[in-house]
Amino acid sequence: MNLTAQVLEKLPTRTVFNRVKCLLFLSPLLLASCQFRFNANAWDSESQAQLYIKTLAKGQEAYYRANGKFANSADKLSINVNVDTPEYKYSIVSEGDRAQRVIMTAAAKVEDLPSYAGILRVNATENEVDATVNMCKTESPSTIPPRFPDRVIPGGELNCPPGSVPVQ
Incomplete structure (x- = not known):
C-alpha cells in the first residue's frame, strides 16, 4: 500500500468528504474570477x-x-x-x-x-x-x-x- 492510501485510510471518511466538497465548491469560483480578470483587462x-x-x-x-x-x-x-x-x-x-x-x-x-x-x-x-x-x-x-x-x-x-x- 502506498503512502497516500495509508494516510487517506487513517483519516476519517467525513474529513475527506468535506475537503472534496469544499474543493468542488471553490473550483468554479476560482475559475470565474480568473475569467473575469481576463475579460476586464481586455476592454479597450x-x-x-x-x-x-x-x-x-x-x-x-x-x-x-x-x-x-x-x-x-x-x-x-x-x-x-x-x-x-x-x-x-x-x-x-x-x-x-x-x-x-x-x-x-x-x-x-x-x-x-x-x-x-x-x-x-x-x-x-x-x-x-x-x-x-x-x-x-x-x-x-x-x-x-x-x-x-x-x-x-x-x-x-x-x-x-x-x-x-x-x-x-
Missing part, C-alpha cells in the same frame, strides 16, 4: 468610454426621477466613475433646473481615438418620466465630442450631429 478604451457614457446616462435618469432635475456633476450621481482617465475626459453639460435634456461627453485625450457624446431627454408628466437616450461618436478620431444642437424639437428624434455616427 472605446468600449470603456461607451460604458461610462451609458453609466452616466442611467445615473442621470435615476437622479431625474428622484429629484425632478438633472445633476450637474458625476459626484451628485452617487456612482463611482473616474471622469479623468488617461484616454478620455468625461463631463456633464446640464442646462439648469428646468432642463429637459442633459448631455454627457467623453473627449478623447489621445489623437487616434474618437470622442463621444450622449444625450438624455425626458418628457415628464405628473405620473411618469419617459426618458430617451442617444449616443454618438465622431466618424474619425477627434478630441472634440459631437455637439448636439442647442434646441431639440419636442417629440423629434435624437439624431447624431454632422460628423458623428450612432453607437448601439
Whole structure:
C-alpha cells in the first residue's frame, strides 16, 4: 500500500468528504474570477468610454426621477466613475433646473481615438418620466465630442450631429 492510501485510510471518511466538497465548491469560483480578470483587462478604451457614457446616462435618469432635475456633476450621481482617465475626459453639460435634456461627453485625450457624446431627454408628466437616450461618436478620431444642437424639437428624434455616427 502506498503512502497516500495509508494516510487517506487513517483519516476519517467525513474529513475527506468535506475537503472534496469544499474543493468542488471553490473550483468554479476560482475559475470565474480568473475569467473575469481576463475579460476586464481586455476592454479597450472605446468600449470603456461607451460604458461610462451609458453609466452616466442611467445615473442621470435615476437622479431625474428622484429629484425632478438633472445633476450637474458625476459626484451628485452617487456612482463611482473616474471622469479623468488617461484616454478620455468625461463631463456633464446640464442646462439648469428646468432642463429637459442633459448631455454627457467623453473627449478623447489621445489623437487616434474618437470622442463621444450622449444625450438624455425626458418628457415628464405628473405620473411618469419617459426618458430617451442617444449616443454618438465622431466618424474619425477627434478630441472634440459631437455637439448636439442647442434646441431639440419636442417629440423629434435624437439624431447624431454632422460628423458623428450612432453607437448601439
